[in-house]
Amino acid sequence: xxxxxxxxxxxxxxxxxxxxxxxxxxxxxxxxxxxxxxxxxxxxxxxxxxxxxxxxxxxxxxxxxxxxxxxxxxxxxxxxxxxxxxxxxxxxxxxxxxxxxxxxxxxxxxxxxxxxxxxxxxxxxxxxxxxxxxxxxxxxxxxxxxxxxxxxxxxxxxxxxxxxxxxxxxxxxxxxxxxxxxxxxxxxxxxxxxxxxxxxxxxxxxxxxxxxxxxxxxxxxxxxxxxxxxxxxxxxxxxxxxxxxxxxxxxxxxxxxxxxxxxxxxxxxxxxxxxxxxxxxxxxxxxxxxxxxxxxxxxxxxxxxxxxxxxxxxxxxxxxxxxxxxxxxxxxxxxxxxxxxxxxxx
Numbered sequence: 001x002x003x004x005x006x007x008x009x010x011x012x013x014x015x016x017x018x019x020x021x022x023x024x025x026x027x028x029x030x031x032x033x034x035x036x037x038x039x040x041x042x043x044x045x046x047x048x049x050x051x052x053x054x055x056x057x058x059x060x061x062x063x064x065x066x067x068x069x070x071x072x073x074x075x076x077x078x079x080x081x082x083x084x085x086x087x088x089x090x091x092x093x094x095x096x097x098x099x100x101x102x103x104x105x106x107x108x109x110x111x112x113x114x115x116x117x118x119x120x121x122x123x124x125x126x127x128x129x130x131x132x133x134x135x136x137x138x139x140x141x142x143x144x145x146x147x148x149x150x151x152x153x154x155x156x157x158x159x160x161x162x163x164x165x166x167x168x169x170x171x172x173x174x175x176x177x178x179x180x181x182x183x184x185x186x187x188x189x190x191x192x193x194x195x196x197x198x199x200x201x202x203x204x205x206x207x208x209x210x211x212x213x214x215x216x217x218x219x220x221x222x223x224x225x226x227x228x229x230x231x232x233x234x235x236x237x238x239x240x241x242x243x244x245x246x247x248x249x250x251x252x253x254x255x256x257x258x259x260x261x262x263x264x265x266x267x268x269x270x271x272x273x274x275x276x277x278x279x280x281x282x283x284x285x286x287x288x289x290x291x292x293x294x295x296x297x298x299x300x301x302x303x304x305x306x307x308x309x310x311x312x313x314x315x316x317x318x319x320x321x322x323x324x325x326x327x328x329x330x331x332x333x334x335x336x337x338x339x340x341x342x343x344x345x346x
Contacts, residue, residue: 023049023050023051023052024051024052024292024293024296025051025052025054026051026052026053026054026073026074026293026296026297026300027054027055027071027072027073027074028053028054028055028056028063028072028073028074028075028076028297029055029056029057029058029062029063029066029067029071029072029075029076030055030056030057030058030059030060030062030063030064030066030067030075030076030077030283031057031059031060031063031076031077031078031161031162031163031280032057032058032059032161032163032198032199032200032217033060033076033078033099033101033162033163033199033217033278033280034076034078034096034097034099034217034280034317035055035057035199036217036219036220036223036315037097037099037219037308037311037312037315037317038053038055038076039055040308040311040314040315041053041300041303041304041308041311042055042300044307044308044311045300045303045304048303049299049303051296051299051300053300055076057198057199057200058159058198059157059159059160059161059162059186059197059198060076060077060078060079060160060161060162060163060165060186061079061159061160061161061186061187062159062160063075063076063077063283064077064079064081064283067089067091067283067284067285068089068091070285070289073284073290073293073294073296073297074282074283074284074297075282075283075284076096076280076281076282076283077093077162077280077281077283078161078162078163078165078166078278078279078280078281079161079162079165079166079186080093080258080259080260080261080262080263080264080279080281081093081259081260081262081281081283082259082262083259083260086259086260089285090285090286090287091260091283091284091285091286092260092283092284092285092286092331092332092335092336093259093260093261093262093281093282093283094260094261094281094282094328094331094332095255095261095263095279095280095281095282095320095324095328096279096280096281096282096301096304096320097279097280097312097317097318097319097320098246098247098250098265098277098278098279098280098317098318098319098320099217099218099219099246099277099278099280099316099317099318100217100218100241100245100246100249100274100276100277100278100316101163101166101167101170101215101216101217101218101276101277101278102215102216102217102218102221102228102229102231102241102276103117103122103213103214103215103228103229103231104202104203104206104213104214104215104216104221104226104227104228104229105206105212105213105226105227105228105229106206106207106208106209106210106211106212106213106226106227107133107147107148107150107210107211107227108148108210109146110145110227111227112221112226112227112228113227113228113229113230113240114142114145114227114229114230115138115142115145115227115229115230116141116142116229116230116231116232116238117138117141117229117230117231117232118141118174118231118232119170119171119173119174119175119231119232119267119275120174120175121137121138121141122171122174122231123171123174123175123177123178124137124175124177125152125154125213126154126156126171126178126182126190126191126192126193127175127177127178127181127182127191127192128154128191128192129177130152131151131152132149132150132151132152133147133148133149133150133151133152133211134147134148134149141232148211150210150211151211152211152212152213153193153194153209153210153211153212153213154190154192154193154194154212154213154214155193155194155195155196155202155205155206155209155212155213155214156190156193156194156195156196156202156214156215157187157195157196157197157198157201157202158195158196158197158201159187159195159197159198160186160187161186161187161198162186162278162280163199163215163216163217163278164185164186164187164188165184165185165186166264166266166276166278167215167276168182168183168184168185168188169184169264169266170266170267170275170276171184172184173266173267174267174275196214199216199217199220200220202214202215202216202220203216203220203221203223203224203226204224206226207224207225207226215276218241218246218316219315219316219317221241222315222316228240228241231274231275231276232275233267233270233271233272233273233274233275234267234268234269234270234273234275235269235270235271235273237271237272239272239273239274239275241274241316242274242316243313243316243317243318244272245272245273245274245277246274246277246316246317246318247318248270248271248272248273248274249265249268249270249273249274249275249277250265250268250277250279250318251270252268252269252270253265253268253279255324255327260281261281261324261327261328262281263279264278265277265278265279266278282297282301284297284336286335286336286337287337287338287339288336288337288338288339288344289339291338291339291342291344294336294338294344295344295345298332298336298344298345302329305319305320305325305328329345332344332345333345333346
């Protein structure tokens with residue numbers, strides 16, 4: 001049975017004694033990439049505090065639209081906003097979790113992690129230049145696999161997506177043909193394929209369609225029992241997706257090198273680096289019309305940074321390093337304020 005991740009609305013039954021008299025409901029929306037770990041965090045957080053975190057998995061583009069419109073308390077986005085966009089909308093951005101985007105396939109007889117792909121071949125598949133699974137370019141990387149002569153069914157995102165941003169950003173770095181004809185962005189004009197909404201939708205299509213290929217956050221591949229591929233990284237090594245290879249790619253990230261800590265982690269150097277590693281970001285308004293809700297968001301992420309590492313690791317995400325968390329905490333204290341100018345976070 002397809003194990004899709006559904007819209008998050010956590011409601012764990014608690015005894016009256018466990019409920020806090022000051023429990024509040026916090027709303028968020030956006031990226032589906034971090035949804036599995038946010039769901040896990042929110043369930044445990046509600047159990048411990050009584051506070052509810054309602055996060056809708058609608059894609060990074062939708063999340064950015066909703067936070068700009070002030071219809072949610074926070075948004076999730078895997079496509080970091082530019083300095084201009086952050087300034088125009090008076091938004092604060094900070095990274096919350098690190099994970100990996102992985103190619104997933106549905107080819108009879110090919111087990112998870114068996115197929116090897118390079119960035120160039122992956123780009124050519126999505127450019128509709130490599131159209132058969134037994135194409136010479138794929139066979140050259142996989143001489144010991146029995147590859148069928150079937151046509152490749154390409155699946156991509158249909159919505160504005162940070163996962164798509166990281167996917168196309170990577171393809172633009174490794175393929176001049178992709179960069180020149182398609183480029184990068186949350187949404188692009190795809191040369192071939194059919195679209196699924198959210199990581200959930202892409203996972204569903206790949207699971208249902210024989211001889212298909214798509215791209216999802218790694219937790220969706222594992223939860224839906226999809227076969228992921230190895231990828232050749234910048235150092236020329238074929239690596240498997242894992243918490244270790246995501247962490248290797250993020251190890252030397254300079255979080256101050258981009259506005260709003262918006263570092264892109266694709267095609268990073270390193271013998272063990274996964275080439276499509278990505279951070280997922282949180283967006284909040286610097287001026288809080290409901291400071292109690294703003295503080296509620298920060299309370300949740302403080303709890304998650306402190307207590308959510310094991311849960312994140314179980315889903316093969318990489319928690320933010322302690323030194324980065326300390327930096328984020330300092331930014332909260334100076335940047336997020338109530339409308340009267342008082343700091344929301346002490």
